[in-house]
Amino acid sequence: MSRAELTGRGLARRYGGLTAVDNVDITVAPGKVTGLIGPNGAGKSTLFSLLTGVEKPDSGKVFLGGRNITRMHPDVRARHGLVQTFQVPSLFTSMTVMDNLLVGAENRRRDYIGGLLGRTPHGSTRTRRVMTRTLESLNLTGIADTTTGTLPTGALRLVELARALCTRPDVLLLDEPASGLDGQETERLSGLLRRVAGEGVGILLVDHDVELVFSVTDQVYAMVGGRIVAEGTPAAVREDPTVRAVYLAQGPLA
Numbered sequence: 540m541s542r543a544e545l546t547g548r549g550l551a552r553r554y555g556g557l558t559a560v561d562n563v564d565i566t567v568a569p570g571k572v573t574g575l576i577g578p579n580g581a582g583k584s585t586l587f588s589l590l591t592g593v594e595k596p597d598s599g600k601v602f603l604g605g606r607n608i609t610r611m612h613p614d615v616r617a618r619h620g621l622v623q624t625f626q627v628p629s630l631f632t633s634m635t636v637m638d639n640l641l642v643g644a645e646n647r648r649r650d651y652i653g654g655l656l657g658r659t660p661h662g663s664t665r666t667r668r669v670m671t672r673t674l675e676s677l678n679l680t681g682i683a684d685t686t687t688g689t690l691p692t693g694a695l696r697l698v699e700l701a702r703a704l705c706t707r708p709d710v711l712l713l714d715e716p717a718s719g720l721d722g723q724e725t726e727r728l729s730g731l732l733r734r735v736a737g738e739g740v741g742i743l744l745v746d747h748d749v750e751l752v753f754s755v756t757d758q759v760y761a762m763v764g765g766r767i768v769a770e771g772t773p774a775a776v777r778e779d780p781t782v783r784a785v786y787l788a789q790g791p792l793a
């Protein structure tokens with residue numbers, strides 16, 4: 540099934556005198572994991588917010604599958620298949636893991652309307668299948684009936700990702716999904732991202748763990764001072780002189 544491509548063209552966002560995102564072009568292609576790296580304050584979160592719709596650009600446009608979605612609210616974007624996870628997981632803490640997934644699964648156009656009409660109060664068979672498979676793939680089946688608020692950070696992140704996957708997204712935007720995960724959980728996350736991309740979903744991964752980004756992505760954008768300073772395969776971006784200068788000073792590419 541062919542999925543929608545997400546593109547940002549000429550995106551800019553200023554905060555007073557500071558240009559946080561400066562004329563950025565970015566593409567998140569279907570079936571690929573695209574990475575976004577950069578030092579603190581580079582503008583990654585702001586660019587991410589412009590793509591999700593949490594922030595509006597001062598100039599430039601965002602397209603999903605060729606459709607201009609620049610003025611579309613994040614919730615509406617989500618129902619069109621553009622789904623995000625947050626730096627701080629945003630889950631219903633008093634609900635079980637399974638119920639959180641059900642909300643995600645039904646917050647997609649067709650199921651959403653069906654839900655409003657009362658047609659899928661407990662989730663359709665297909666929805667349940669998607670939820671069960673997603674829980675299994677993240678090794679979360681054992682906590683399906685656990686109240687979400689009682690879980691540690693690593694598990695919360697994986698549950699949030701599971702909920703996003705249950706919406707059957709076209710494009711998945713992940714902000715720091717590995718933060719708070721241990722080595723094993725990070726490995727499981729990497730495997731899952733490759734598998735999800737293999738099913739045709741476009742993924743944008745923003746993470747401070749540059750080794751994770753380089754190991755799991757097909758394409759990387761490096762940002763410094765609001766601008767894209769390098770883009771290409773992980774191998775090419777790793778060797779880029781500007782990227783090396785920025786990161787060698789900080790250590791992670793040494």
Ligand SMILES: Nc1ncnc2c1ncn2[C@@H]1O[C@H](COP(=O)(O)OP(=O)(O)OP(=O)(O)O)[C@@H](O)[C@H]1O
Nearest residue numbers: 554557558559577578579580581582583584585586
């Ligand atoms: N709401 C805001 N108001 C004013 N300045 C902001 C705001 N949001 C971000 N900035 C500034 O814009 C610049 C880019 O910030 P942004 O958070 O996008 O960078 P980042 O690459 O995500 O950094 P980090 O890796 O530390 O999260 C920074 O100088 C930041 O201080």
